[in-house]
Every structure is written in structure tokens, then in C-alpha cells.
Amino acid sequence: MSHHDCSGCGLCLLVCPVWHGSRDVRLTPKGRARAIQHGATREDLAASVDGCTLCGACEPACPEELPLVDMVMELRSGRTFPATEVRTQGKKKLLLPGQALRAEPDRLARTLALLEGYELAPDDGMDIVTALETGAPITDERLAAFLAPLALARQIVVAEGLLLRALRRWLADASIRGIGEALLPAIGANLRAGDLYVIASQAFNCDQPRLIARYDSLRSSSGCEMNLDLQRIAMPVAGQARWILEGRSIERIVVEDLSERAAFDFAGKPVLHLAELA
Amino acid sequence: MSIGPDHVAPDALVGIPRQRTNAGRWVAEGWSAFRDSVRAQGVELLEDAATRGIFATDAGGTAYGLPHGVVIARTATQVSALLKAAQAHRVPVTVRGGGLTTEGESVAYGGVLLDMTGMSNVLQVDEKALTVRTQAGIFWSALAERLRRQGLDYLSAPLNLTSSVGGTLGVGGIDVNSPHLGCSADQALALQVVTPTGEIVECSDSQNAELFHRVILGYGQFGVITEATLRVRRYQALRMRYFYYVSLRAAIADLQMLDAEEASDYSGILTMMDKAITLLVAFDTDEKEKRFDQVFLGRVHGAGEAAFALRMAVSYAMRPWRWREALYLYRRKSVLFPEFRRPEFHREGKMHDRTVVFSRAVWKHWGGRQMVIPDLATSAEKFIEAVERGNDVCRKYFRYYTLYCVGIKLREDHRPHYELSCIPPDARGRAYGCEFEPMLGDAVYSRDMLQSFKNEIYDVGVELGASYYRFGGMMKGYIRRVFGDQLVEHHLTKKRAADPAMILNPDVVF
Numbered sequence A: 001m002s003h004h005d006c007s008g009c010g011l012c013l014l015v016c017p018v019w020h021g022s023r024d025v026r027l028t029p030k031g032r033a034r035a036i037q038h039g040a041t042r043e044d045l046a047a048s049v050d051g052c053t054l055c056g057a058c059e060p061a062c063p064e065e066l067p068l069v070d071m072v073m074e075l076r077s078g079r080t081f082p083a084t085e086v087r088t089q090g091k092k093k094l095l096l097p098g099q100a101l102r103a104e105p106d107r108l109a110r111t112l113a114l115l116e117g118y119e120l121a122p123d124d125g126m127d128i129v130t131a132l133e134t135g136a137p138i139t140d141e142r143l144a145a146f147l148a149p150l151a152l153a154r155q156i157v158v159a160e161g162l163l164l165r166a167l168r169r170w171l172a173d174a175s176i177r178g179i180g181e182a183l184l185p186a187i188g189a190n191l192r193a194g195d196l197y198v199i200a201s202q203a204f205n206c207d208q209p210r211l212i213a214r215y216d217s218l219r220s221s222s223g224c225e226m227n228l229d230l231q232r233i234a235m236p237v238a239g240q241a242r243w244i245l246e247g248r249s250i251e252r253i254v255v256e257d258l259s260e261r262a263a264f265d266f267a268g269k270p271v272l273h274l275a276e277l278a
Numbered sequence B: 001m002s003i004g005p006d007h008v009a010p011d012a013l014v015g016i017p018r019q020r021t022n023a024g025r026w027v028a029e030g031w032s033a034f035r036d037s038v039r040a041q042g043v044e045l046l047e048d049a050a051t052r053g054i055f056a057t058d059a060g061g062t063a064y065g066l067p068h069g070v071v072i073a074r075t076a077t078q079v080s081a082l083l084k085a086a087q088a089h090r091v092p093v094t095v096r097g098g099g100l101t102t103e104g105e106s107v108a109y110g111g112v113l114l115d116m117t118g119m120s121n122v123l124q125v126d127e128k129a130l131t132v133r134t135q136a137g138i139f140w141s142a143l144a145e146r147l148r149r150q151g152l153d154y155l156s157a158p159l160n161l162t163s164s165v166g167g168t169l170g171v172g173g174i175d176v177n178s179p180h181l182g183c184s185a186d187q188a189l190a191l192q193v194v195t196p197t198g199e200i201v202e203c204s205d206s207q208n209a210e211l212f213h214r215v216i217l218g219y220g221q222f223g224v225i226t227e228a229t230l231r232v233r234r235y236q237a238l239r240m241r242y243f244y245y246v247s248l249r250a251a252i253a254d255l256q257m258l259d260a261e262e263a264s265d266y267s268g269i270l271t272m273m274d275k276a277i278t279l280l281v282a283f284d285t286d287e288k289e290k291r292f293d294q295v296f297l298g299r300v301h302g303a304g305e306a307a308f309a310l311r312m313a314v315s316y317a318m319r320p321w322r323w324r325e326a327l328y329l330y331r332r333k334s335v336l337f338p339e340f341r342r343p344e345f346h347r348e349g350k351m352h353d354r355t356v357v358f359s360r361a362v363w364k365h366w367g368g369r370q371m372v373i374p375d376l377a378t379s380a381e382k383f384i385e386a387v388e389r390g391n392d393v394c395r396k397y398f399r400y401y402t403l404y405c406v407g408i409k410l411r412e413d414h415r416p417h418y419e420l421s422c423i424p425p426d427a428r429g430r431a432y433g434c435e436f437e438p439m440l441g442d443a444v445y446s447r448d449m450l451q452s453f454k455n456e457i458y459d460v461g462v463e464l465g466a467s468y469y470r471f472g473g474m475m476k477g478y479i480r481r482v483f484g485d486q487l488v489e490h491h492l493t494k495k496r497a498a499d500p501a502m503i504l505n506p507d508v509v510f
Helices: A011-015 A015-022 A029-037 A046-051 A068-077 A096-104 A105-114 A126-134 A138-150 A161-170 A179-190 A199-205 A207-224 A241-245 A258-267 B031-040 B049-054 B076-087 B142-149 B165-171 B209-215 B247-262 B286-299 B307-315 B322-342 B354-365 B380-397 B412-418 B445-464 B473-483 B486-499
Strands: A091-097 A153-158 A175-178 A195-198 A253-257 A272-273 B071-072 B093-096 B112-115 B122-126 B129-133 B151-155 B190-194 B198-204 B224-234 B240-244 B267-271 B276-283 B375-379 B400-407 B430-438
Touching: A011 A029, A011 B375, A029 A046, A029 A068, A029 B049, A046 A068, A096 A105, A096 A258, A105 A179, A126 A138, A126 A161, A138 A153, A153 A161, A153 A179, A161 A175, A161 A199, A175 A179, A179 A199, A179 A207, A195 A241, A199 A207, A241 A258, A241 B412, A253 A258, B031 B076, B049 B071, B071 B430, B076 B093, B076 B112, B076 B190, B076 B198, B076 B224, B122 B142, B129 B142, B142 B151, B142 B354, B151 B412, B165 B224, B190 B209, B198 B209, B209 B412, B240 B247, B240 B286, B240 B307, B247 B267, B247 B276, B247 B286, B247 B380, B247 B400, B247 B430, B267 B322, B276 B286, B276 B445, B307 B322, B322 B354, B375 B380, B375 B445, B380 B400, B380 B430, B380 B445, B445 B473, B473 B486
Parallel strands: A091 A153, A153 A175, A195 A253, A253 A272, B071 B112, B093 B112
Antiparallel strands: B122 B129, B129 B224, B151 B224, B190 B198, B190 B224, B240 B276, B267 B276, B267 B400, B375 B430, B400 B430
């Protein structure tokens, strides 16, 4: 599957935060694919490729089921996605909390308490996240060192959506979930009408067909609103927090991804991390 | 050099020189002066090959052309400056919204491609008056997204998420509620239009009415729609019901009976060839559905899903040599039915966001790199014959295809809008349209073969006095045959007066 398989339907535009911010088709998956189909080179597309947020909202929208995030990462790095696969052997449960959650010990402790039996992974792999984002190379040695402790786990919860996507390939036989999915059973009952529940888009969108029923059911039972668009795809917060709130009457905002809390400061509403709902 | 007759259907183009169905490329005289002029006015003109390549074809994927430059629309003032310069330097301007044309109408064969999706903001929602003012490059889906935050919805829009408001108002826009609410173009209350000579004009049925009449359903000939005021309504989830037929005639008769009686809020026909014909009806309210059950259900001739499946199984068991067709129908049903019943779009038996459901299914199971969708629009009386004859053409050319039939409620006070449009002139009360879409899949067809198929469908329309949704672009050779010289000359005179250099959307109609 490649850019040449794009039929140009444009459904990706509807969910693309870069398009929402720019209204410029050149900066979208459709724009890149159409340009490549007509002879554009990597260099021609540099601004478009660099501008992508890798939120992954375009993937569940694409009727051709193109691996659009991989395609951007390959255009950035000039390489295919690192193809390592490690077999897991242990029974540990590990949490990779990411930079934002690790920086707030109280919330991290609360999250760990809700995730019964989990312990903190020794290495968050933030340099690997950065490399995935920027297209910088990841050495085999570094990747092996990062994955070695994770291979002792059967269940892993990951805060960083891009890392979650990568770990699912690198540790194919482990159960790897986002923080939202992992905590929903513990906090779902505490959501209520008047809440805006902000799903971490990278983690959700790379697994949307499986997760949508669960989130939709929660939305229905609690009466809360979510950052799901009409296609039931999670709208990324970056650059469009105001759009997510526009036209809604919200009393409280609950974020899955702690790093997205600041984006809603302008709203003048309480913004909680989902672990605080318990 | 003239192009010879079509080798597949040599009669299809009698009287129409082939070269008139294919747009010639503009030779770029005056481009440099034009470029300097627009840039001096602060208009960003993109000339790099990568950007121009994005717009090289439309959803049909059979017409290809490159603009010399692309402008992303940002404001009416910018569009005005662009059109004034284009008039002065005689540079063609092709306007594009979602680019969902199939006949190359939104493909620029040289000149400027004006990408209207740059103007996609909702400007004002009036909950009391039930109206919305929006920039016209917005996709209907994005408009719906904004309206839903306030419990509102548009009235009717194409079952395609990436149709733009402006593009739709220019050609019609059919929804499964069009038998009851009319086409999308009929919901426009007022427009801001930039005329081909660059004037920014507000128009409606009561203000600059002549311009309003020409721009609505005007195929982009008389101005660029930059803003629109549309009627909206309270959002309703709907309850969908399906009835299955083996006879097109019976299904259409039931569709027209139900429409005439206003028995449902939504109705339409979707088929797998002429073997499995689905009549869908849907309801906004329980009361309406209850009335349907009490009054009309007994008059509907279609079967339920289980009974129809049994009938088909028996039918194909008796005709084992048609196993390939049976297998196709079974596989098609297996992928389509779950798509229309995805649980995240259904709650308590009601379908939410029908456009999303239909559009995703359309792109996933009908879409592709190449699409041809010739259509016929007729009065109610002529519709069955039109569909049956069009169906015969489909069977002649393709093993697998789909028909999509729907009614369009007409507004007598909008007769001036309907002139030289998809609305057939002899239709009263309700018109009917049918799209004939072959399932091209991964097969490769020559453009001549596809053109011949379209021509044969359109020849049926000429004989019946029908109209077409897609009469522009590569099909424009039919315009005089369908509408007659007198009406075409009348509009051509108006077009020449409004667009002296004939620069706006060339090769679409004129």
C-alpha cells in the first residue's frame, strides 16, 4: 500500500488537524498522495511532511485503509519503519507514563494505584518517541536496550500514543494499551453529563475499530461529550482545542493525556486528568 | 486533427464532433502579465508542479489536466481581485470545492485552479431563525459537525462527506430526504457571489434575484459562491427500514407511491445490478413510522431480508450455471450490510449521522481511482422507462453495477432556478433521478469504452426528454441536444454579458 493507492476521496481532510488549521490541502494526506501520484519528490513535500502531527486521525477515515502514519514517518526518515520483533517472556505489568505524567508524582501515584499490579517501566523511551516523530535514526543497540525490560512483561500501558503504536509491532504478543483504555473501567462511572472527555487521539485512532464501541457506550451511559467527530474519530487537541469546545456547554474537562491539559487553560473550566476522577 | 468515431458505440456520438467532448488546453497567452498582476495585489499564486499535480484530476479519475497555477481561496476580496485580473488577461479560472465531479468539470486544462476549500468557516448559526451563514468552500460534513454542537442539522446534502456547500448549490445536491425536502440547492436563502468580472454581490430571491437564479444550479457559470445562508433544522436520528425486490419496476412503483403519499421522511432505491433491489425508507419520528405501519406497510410489495434471502437461494439453486453472480451478490451483501449497521452509528434502533454511514460505505465499497456515474433525471411518469432502459445499457457494458434512485421534491417558486439544470423541465411536483454506476474495481477500461457507456445512457435521456445531473465537462456535447438551441443560446447570451472574456469555469457548460 502506498501513496499511489490513494483514490483522492478527501475523507482524511475532515479529520486532519493541520487542514483545520490551514485549510491547505497541500498539508494533508490527500495532498501528499495526489502530488506524489503526479511526480512530486520527498523534497517537494518537505513542508507538508514536517507539518504532520502524526495524530493518526486520517487512518481510520481512509477507505483504502492506507498506513498513512507510516507513510509520513517514511517520508521523514527516508527509511521503512524499524522492523524489530521481540518475543515477550515474563508476566510483569509495566506502565510507561511518559514525560508529562512522570513529572507529576501525585498523579503518577494515583494512576499506578488504579492500575492494580502495575509497576513503572525503567525506561520511558522518550528518545525513541522523539526519533519516531522526527525521523531520526534509532540504532539497533538502543532499540534492543529499550525493549529488553519490556520483554519481561505481558501487559504494558503506554501514555505516548506514537510509542504505543510502535510497541504493538515490536512486542506483538504482549497486551499493549493506552492509559485511557486501561483506566476506563475504574473511572468510567464517574463521568457525567457536562463533562468533555478528551480521548488521547494517537492511542485511540491507531485502534479505533476496536475501541469505538467501548467509548461510544461510555459516552451514551454517562451523558458526557467526547472529542469524537461525526466519523467517531478522536480529534487531536493540538491546535484545535478551541474548535473542540466551540458550540458546546461544558462544565468540566477530563483529559487522558496529561500533556494536553494546558491546551484548555483558556476555557476557564476545571481540567482534570482521568486518574483524578477515581 | 479530428478524432474518429468511437469504435465501441459508433452511433453514440452522431452529430457531435468528438473534440467538443474533450477540453482543449489553454495556451497561456498573457499568463506572465496575469501572474504579475495578481501577485501585486497580494494574491498567492502557487505554480510549483507538486501543488498543481494535486488538482490534476477529479473524483472520476478519467479527465486529466494541469492548471498553470493554483490559488487557495481565502476571502471574497481575494477572489474578486483574481477574477478581475483573469478578465483583463483572459486567463481561465476553474473553481473547485470537493472535486467530486466525474466529468472533469473541476479539472483545469490550464489557467488558474481556484481551491474554494480554503474558505471553510461557519460564520453564524441562528438557532431561532434556523439558519446558518457559512463560507461556501466548507464540506457539508464540517458544517454538520458544527451544527450538531447546537442540536441542529442541515436539511439535505449529498451522501458524500467531502461535497462542498458551494459546489453543491451550483449543481443540485440529492439526499435520501430530497423526495420530501427537495435538493440541497433549494435550501439556500441567500448567497454572497463574486461575479466573473469581480464584483462582490449579495443575492437572494428578493435581492439581485436574476443573479441568484443563475448561480443556483448554474454549474459555476455566473459567479463564484463565497458565502451562503442556508436553512437548517433540529437534528433527528432516524429509523431505517429496508424492503427487497427482484423487479425494478415494482420497487420504483412502491417508491413513487410512498413519496406521493409522504409516507416516510426518507426514501430511495439502491441495487446490486437488477437482481437485488433495496427500497429504503426512514423516519424522523415514531409517529411517522407508526402511520407507515398502519397505512402503507400492507401496500409495499418488497420482502423482508430473510424472505428475500430464501427466495434468492431457491432461485440460484435452480440456476446453478449462474453461481458466479450468486457468489458476487452474497459477498457484496456480506460486506455492505454490516457497514450500514455499524453499532457506533446506531442507538436504540436509530441511525445517527446517516451521511457518515452512507458516505463511508460509498467510498469503501463503490469508490476507486476511476468512477463513471452517468445519470438520468425525469418526470415521475417517465422514470420507470428511463431506469429500465438505462439498466439495459449497464447490462450490456458491465457484469456488476449499482443503480441509485431517488425523488426530488420541486419548488414551483424556484422554477427560474431550474432552467438549464438537472431538473427536467416537464417534471411537476417531484422529479426522479437515477445514477448508473458500474463497479469498475481494479479492472482497466479505456476512456472510449467508458465514454461510450455514458453516451448510451445519455442517448436514452435525449429520446425521453430527460435531464442529467452530470451534463457538463466531458458530457457537454449533450447540452444542446437535451436543452435545445433556443434555451442554450439564451443562457449563452447571458453568460457572455456576465463573463465577457468567458474565463469562469470554461468547458463545463459553454
